[in-house]
Amino acid sequence: MKKTATILASLVIATGLAAPALAASDKADPISPPGGWSFQGILGAHYDREAAQRGFQVYKEVCASCHGLNQVAFRTLEDIGFTEEEVKAIAADYFVPGDPDEFGDPTERPAIPADIKPDPYPNEEAAAFANNGAIPPDLSLIVKARAGGADYLYSLLTGYRDPTEEELAHMAEQGLAMPDTAYFNPYKAGQVIAMAPPLMEGIVEYAEGQPEATVEQMAYDVTTFLAWTAEPKLEERKEIGFRFMVLLFILCGLLFFSYRRVAKRVMDH
C-alpha cells in the first residue's frame, strides 16, 4: 500500500490547496501591507509593540465612538507594552456602573484596570439609530471573524474609492444601486459598506518620534492592535509551540529507531 499512501497524501494536499478557492467571489482579494505583519510566521512572531500602541490610539480616538471592544479588559493592555500607570490612567478616562449608593440609587465610578471599556451605545437600537440602521460590530474578535483576517481589515480600511463605471454596471445588473447612506469598498462582501471611511490624513496625531499618521500607517497600526485583541495569546502559542515541535521531532526520530530495533529483534525470531 505504498502507492496508496502517496495517492492519499497528494489528494489531501490537493484538498488543502483548493480550500482557499472556496471563498465566495463578488469581492476583491485582500492585500497585505508592504512588509507583511510582525505576527506572521513561525519563528519570532510577535506583535510590534509600538504599532499596537499607536493602533490603540487610533482605536480610542477614531473607532471607539462607534465600535465596542467588550472582550478586552484594560489590564491586558500591559501585554502590548503599556505600563501599569499608563493603564490606570487609560481606564480612569471611562465611567462604569458602580455599586448602588446609600439610597439604593445606581452610581457611576471611574473604571479600574480590571474593567472592560463601556460600549459606545447603550443598546443595539441606539447603535442602529446612530448609523443609518447599520450596527457597528464589536471589534474584539473582528480579525478572526472575517476570512482574510488582518489582510482583510487592512484592505478594508485602505480600500475605499469610487466605483468604476464597470463596477456600477455590474451592480446594476444584479439589481443593486449605491445607496446614499453607504460607501463603495471593493473588499467588503457585496462591495457596499455602511461605515464611512473612518481614516483620513490628520485625524490622529502620533507622538513625537513616531511615523507620520498616513491612512496606510494608521490602518497598519490599528490592524496590529486588533489582531492582538483577537488573539492575545499568539506569541505564547507560537513560542511554546516551537519548543514543543522540536521535542516532538526528536521524540519521533527516537521512537522510529526503537521501533526498528524491536521489529528486527522480534521478527528475526
Added chain:
Amino acid sequence: MHPSRSFEPKNGFVKWFDQQLPILTVLHGALVAYPTPKNLNYWWSFGSLAGFMLAVQIVTGIILAMHYTPHVDYAFNSVEHIMRNVNYGWLIRYVHQNGASFFFIVVYIHIFRGLYYGSYKAPRELLWMLGLVIYLLMMATAFMGYVLPWGQMSFWAATVITNLFSAVPLVGDAIVTFLWGGFSVDNPTLNRFFSLHYVLPFVIAAVAILHIWALHIPGSNNPLGIEVKGPQDQIDFHPYHTAKDLFMLSVLLIVFMGVVFYAPNYLSHADNYIPADPLVTPAHITPDWYFLPFYAILRAVPDILFIEAKLAGVIAMFAAILLLFALPWLDKSPVRSGTFRPLFKQFYWLLVIDVIVLGFAGARPAEGAWLIAGQVGTVYYFVHFLVILPLLSRIEKTRPLPESISQSVLSKQASA
C-alpha cells in the same frame, strides 16, 4: 520471543488483587500478549490512534466544561474567557477544537483501511457494525459540540440540521419542537446539547470497549486478508505493536500539534467568531469539513415522485451511512484483501475520489456545476455499494492468494 501468554504476577498484593478482580489479566491479554498477524502495516495503527484521540477529547473536554457556561447569554463570552484568562485555556480549547477534526481524520483512515482490506467480512461483521455505531455517535457528539460556542455557525448549523427532521411526514414539526425544547433553537436547546455532548463520549468509550472485545475474538485481519495458520504467523502485541503505535502516535502528534500551534483556525469557519444572532443569516451555512460529503448528499436530491426534496435528501443522507451496516452482505467476494482483487481495487479508489468530490460539493452553495457534481457523486456512491460491489463479487477473477502469512513475510524478506 513470546512473553508468557498468561499473566503471572510475582508481587503478592498484585496476585491477591488479580485473583479477585482479574482486570490486569484482561489488560495483559489486550496490550501485551494479544497475538497479531506478523504482517500488519502502518494502517493498522489507526485504531490505537483513534483510542488516543478519544482520550484527548475526553480530558480536554472535561477541563473546558469547568470554565464553560451553557447559556445563550454567556456561552460565547465564556469561551473567550477560556481563551484569554484561563491558564493555558487557549491550548486546551484549540486542542479540543482541532482534536475533533483529527479524530475524524484518524477514524476515516481507519474506516477506509477496513474497506480496502475487507475487514468487514466474516467473521468480523459485528466488529465492523460496532465501529459504525461509534462513527454515528461521533457525528452526533461533534455536531452538538459545534453548537456550544454559540457563534453564528453554531446557531445556524443547529437550526438547519434540526430542521431536517421537519421533513418527516405528519410528526415532523412535533419532533423539531421536541428537539429544540421550544419553538426555535434557544437556551433549552443549548442546554440539552451540552448535556448530551458531555455524556456521549463516554458512551463511545463503552462501545469502543465492545469493539475491541469483538476484535479479540477472531483477531485482527491483515493486509493479505488470509487466515492466521498458527503461531508462526503471529507476533505478540508487546513490544512490537506498542513500539510501532507509539511511533505512529508521534507522527500524528506532529501534524496535529503543528495545526494547533500554527494554524488553529484553519479548519474552522471565521463566522463562528461572531456571536450567534437569530436575526442575521450567514451567506453560506456550512458544517465542519467532516460532514461535507453527507451534506452534499443531503442537498443533491431533487423531488422524487411524491417525496419532496427535503425528505428525500434526509433519507438519502441517512441511507448513505446505514448502507454501510449491510456492507458485509453486499460484498460477498470470498477474498478479503483488495491487493488480490484487481477490479475491486480500481473501484475502491474511485470511491475515495467520489467521497472527496462530494466533500467539495458540500462546501459550495448547491447550484450550478457543483450541484451537478454533488448529484453525480451521490448516485455513484450508491451505485458503488449497491451495484458494483455485489456484481464484482460474482464476476471478478481474483489473483491467487499466498499460502500463508509467514511464507509471504519470508519471501518478502528474501527479495528485499
